Amino acid sequence: SQQGEEDPQALSIQEGENATMNCSYKTSINNLQWYRQNSGRGLVHLILIRSNEREKHSGRLRVTLDTSKKSSSLLITASRAADTASYFCATDATSGTYKYIFGTGTRLKVLA
Amino acid sequence: DAGITQSPRHKVTETGTPVTLRCHQTENHRYMYWYRQDPGHGLRLIHYSYGVKDTDKGEVSDGYSVSRSKTEDFLLTLESATSSQTSVYFCAISESFTESAYYGYTFGSGTRLTVV
Numbered sequence: 358s359q360q361g362e363e364d365p366q367a368l369s370i371q372e373g374e375n376a377t378m379n380c381s382y383k384t385s386i387n388n389l390q391w392y393r394q395n396s397g398r399g400l401v402h403l404i405l406i407r408s409n410e411r412e413k414h415s416g417r418l419r420v421t422l423d424t425s426k427k428s429s430s431l432l433i434t435a436s437r438a439a440d441t442a443s444y445f446c447a448t449d450a451t452s453g454t455y456k457y458i459f460g461t462g463t464r465l466k467v468l469a
Numbered sequence: 470d471a472g473i474t475q476s477p478r479h480k481v482t483e484t485g486t487p488v489t490l491r492c493h494q495t496e497n498h499r500y501m502y503w504y505r506q507d508p509g510h511g512l513r514l515i516h517y518s519y520g521v522k523d524t525d526k527g528e529v530s531d532g533y534s535v536s537r538s539k540t541e542d543f544l545l546t547l548e549s550a551t552s553s554q555t556s557v558y559f560c561a562i563s564e565s566f567t568e569s570a571y572y573g574y575t576f577g578s579g580t581r582l583t584v585v
Contacts, residue, residue: 390573399559399576400512445511456527457574459504461511 361389361446361460369466376433378463380446381426389422390447390457391431400445403431438469472496475560475577482584488547490580492560494540500563501543502574503527503535505556512559518543550584557581 364379380389388407392400406413406422406429413420419432433440443464447457473494482488492501500519504512504527514527516535524535532554534546547554561574 392573392576397579399578400561400574402573402575405573456502456514456517458514458528459512461509 361448361458363444363446363460363463365463366461367464367466369468370436372436372438372467372469374436376436376440376465376467378431378444378465380429380431380460382429382446382448383427385424386448388449389420389429391418391420391429392445392447392459394443394445394462396442403444433465436465436467438467441465441467473560473562473575473577475558475580477580478578479581480583482550482582484551484584485549488550488582488584490545490547490558490560490582492543492545492562492577494543494562496562496564496575497540498562498564498575499540501537502561502563503533503543503545504559504561505529505554506559506579507556515545515558547582547584550582552584555582555584 361380361382370376390405391403394400404415404420406420417434422429443462445459445462447459476491502517503515506512513529515533518524518537536544558580560577563574
């Protein structure tokens with residue numbers, strides 16, 4: 358079964374708006390990552406947040422982590438058409454290991 | 470993707486035939502992984518390697534085997550291909566894992582495999 362589940366499955370917004378997607382997981386983790394996948398391409402690592410962190414920023418990306426709720430959110434501010442992609446969260450399959458389990462992803466479409 | 474290449478990029482094969490996919494890296498990373506991606510399932514880990522000749526199973530390893538005889542190459546073999554193994558296969562690499570210095574995977578561009 359999936360360790361991480363993203364919500365919503367699909368999201369369509371206008372350029373300039375913010376996009377928020379969520380990830381829920383089942384077991385304790387050491388860290389959580391977010392990846393982007395453009396159509397037909399491999400995944401690209403966006404950001405990693407450790408279990409002792411609550412919020413992290415990278416450019417227009419903001420990630421939060423709530424370990425009590427076993428959930429994370431990814432916020433993309435001032436979205437652009439180029440942000441159109443699928444976004445995946447990944448968590449270490451067993452806390453402290455180097456195996457990561459990916460969710461099913463959120464498909465984001467940014468309309469120009 | 471820089472430092473990691475997968476071959477072939479596309480392959481069509483017949484049911485029952487063996488198939489080998491190759492992942493080659495130039496980053497000298499210790500860890501290598503094979504995932505498959507299917508609609509509705511996201512990415513699922515097939516096998517991974519934590520060093521030369523050191524491999525272990527992931528969550529969907531049945532029907533697959535791997536080998537790593539050199540740091541730079543990680544081979545995935547479908548012993549007898551079935552239609553359920555039609556998928557996109559991704560290889561990923563990562564640096565040695567430490568609590569303070571882990572930066573995620575680098576993925577290859579994928580191999581689209583069709584079993585007919």
